[in-house]
Amino acid sequence: MTAKYIFTSILALLLIILCSSCENEIPFNKAAKPPRLIMNAFINADSTNNVLLLNLTGSTVISDVTDATVEVRINDALVESPQPIPFPTGDFRDTQKRFRITSKFNPGDKVRIDARTGDGVHHAWAEVTVPQPPLPITQVDTVTIPVNIYDNYYENKLRFRITFADHPGEKNFYRLVLERRACLEATLDGRIPKDTLVMKQNYKIITREDMVLTDGHPSMSDNDNSMFDQPLNIYGIFDDSRISGQTYTMTVYMDTNNLPYLFWSHTLKREWMDCYVRLLSISETDYQYFKALNVIDSDAYDATLMEPLTFASNVHGGVGIVSISTETSVKLNLSDKAYDSYQ
Structure with a gap:
C-alpha cells in the first residue's frame, strides 16, 4: 500500500x-x-x-x-x-x-x-x-498559470490537462491521484559529512473547474456560490456517466512549488520535483465510500x-x-x- x-x-x-x-x-x-x-x-x-x-x-x-x-x-x-x-x-x-x-x-x-x-x-x-486497469493515459500537458482563489485574489498554480479514454461497453469508476514528490539531496556539514535525501509529498489537487470531477457543476473560484451546494471532490473520484466510451481531457491544478527545508547546516547538491499522474480503476463500493469522505472532509x-x-x-x-x-x-x-x- x-x-x-x-x-x-x-x-x-x-x-x-x-x-x-x-x-x-x-x-x-x-x-x-x-x-x-x-x-x-x-x-x-x-x-x-x-x-x-x-x-x-x-x-x-x-x-x-x-x-x-x-x-x-x-x-x-x-x-x-x-x-x-x-x-x-x-x-x-x-x-x-x-x-x-x-x-x-x-x-x-x-x-x-x-x-x-x-x-x-x-x-x-x-x-x-x-x-x-484503465486504458493508458495518452497525454499530459502542464503549464503554470494564475488561478482565481477567491474574489480577485490569484495564485500561480500548476495546471494539468490529462487525456485518457474510458473502457467502452461497461460501467466504470475511477480515481485520479496526483502524487508530487519534491526532493533535496544534500551533504550535512560537520566533522563527518553525511549525504542525506529529504522528500516531501503532496497529493492536494484542485478539481473545481472540471466538468466530470464536479459532476457537471464546475466553478471558477473557491467562493463561487454554487460550491456551497456540493462537497469538494478532494479524492478525485468520478464515474463514466459523462464520458462513456469516449476520450476525455481532465483539468486539475496543484501548487507550483513546495520544496522541503533543511533546518541544519548543509551543502545542497541537488533539488528536483517529480509528479506521478495515476488513474485508478475502483469499484462502485469504493466510489461511494470516497464520496462520503468528500462530504466529511470538505465540511x-x-x-x-x-x-x-x-x-x-x-x-x-x-x-x-x-x-x-x-x-x-x-x-x-x-x-x-x-x-x-x-x-
Missing part, C-alpha cells in the same frame, strides 16, 4: 467509530454494541507491499486488536497468511493492528480476505474482484440539516472497506537542478 492510501485508511477508521453495519452500508450508531471488528485496506494490485488494518469499534474510542490472524485467498485458494507488523518502539504506540500483504493480484482475480481474533469472538471477511455535512451520513462497506461480520485498485500512470519530471557550491 502506498502512503496516500495509508493516511486515508487511518482517517476512515476514525470516521467509523461507534458504527454498526448492515450488508452494504455503515450507518452511524452511537449505541452500537457489542464491539465489531474493523477491517480497512486500500490495496494496489500492482504492488506487493500492501497493509491491512484491524481494530475494534468501541463506545467512545476504537480499541486495539491484540491477537488476530489473517488469511488471503485468490480464486478460493489460500495464498498467504500475513504476519502482523511489529508495533513501533518508543513512547508512541499505534492502536492499529497492521498486517503486510505481499501477494500479487491480477485483473479478474477473486480475492477474499478473512480476519479472526484469537479469542474466536470476531470473524470478518471481504471479497473483491480485481478490476481491469459540507451538517448533521442538523442533513440525513445521517452512511459509508459504503463490503466487510461481512464487521465494518470497514477492503479496496483493490488497478492503475495506469505517467511520471513527469517538473524540475531538476544541481548545485556545485554551498547554498
Whole structure:
C-alpha cells in the first residue's frame, strides 16, 4: 500500500467509530454494541507491499486488536497468511493492528480476505474482484498559470490537462491521484559529512473547474456560490456517466512549488520535483465510500440539516472497506537542478 492510501485508511477508521453495519452500508450508531471488528485496506494490485488494518469499534474510542490472524485467498485458494507488523518502539504506540500483504493480484482475480481474533469472538471477511486497469493515459500537458482563489485574489498554480479514454461497453469508476514528490539531496556539514535525501509529498489537487470531477457543476473560484451546494471532490473520484466510451481531457491544478527545508547546516547538491499522474480503476463500493469522505472532509455535512451520513462497506461480520485498485500512470519530471557550491 502506498502512503496516500495509508493516511486515508487511518482517517476512515476514525470516521467509523461507534458504527454498526448492515450488508452494504455503515450507518452511524452511537449505541452500537457489542464491539465489531474493523477491517480497512486500500490495496494496489500492482504492488506487493500492501497493509491491512484491524481494530475494534468501541463506545467512545476504537480499541486495539491484540491477537488476530489473517488469511488471503485468490480464486478460493489460500495464498498467504500475513504476519502482523511489529508495533513501533518508543513512547508512541499505534492502536492499529497492521498486517503486510505481499501477494500479487491480477485483473479478474477473486480475492477474499478473512480476519479472526484469537479469542474466536470476531470473524470478518471481504471479497473483491480485481478490476481491469484503465486504458493508458495518452497525454499530459502542464503549464503554470494564475488561478482565481477567491474574489480577485490569484495564485500561480500548476495546471494539468490529462487525456485518457474510458473502457467502452461497461460501467466504470475511477480515481485520479496526483502524487508530487519534491526532493533535496544534500551533504550535512560537520566533522563527518553525511549525504542525506529529504522528500516531501503532496497529493492536494484542485478539481473545481472540471466538468466530470464536479459532476457537471464546475466553478471558477473557491467562493463561487454554487460550491456551497456540493462537497469538494478532494479524492478525485468520478464515474463514466459523462464520458462513456469516449476520450476525455481532465483539468486539475496543484501548487507550483513546495520544496522541503533543511533546518541544519548543509551543502545542497541537488533539488528536483517529480509528479506521478495515476488513474485508478475502483469499484462502485469504493466510489461511494470516497464520496462520503468528500462530504466529511470538505465540511459540507451538517448533521442538523442533513440525513445521517452512511459509508459504503463490503466487510461481512464487521465494518470497514477492503479496496483493490488497478492503475495506469505517467511520471513527469517538473524540475531538476544541481548545485556545485554551498547554498
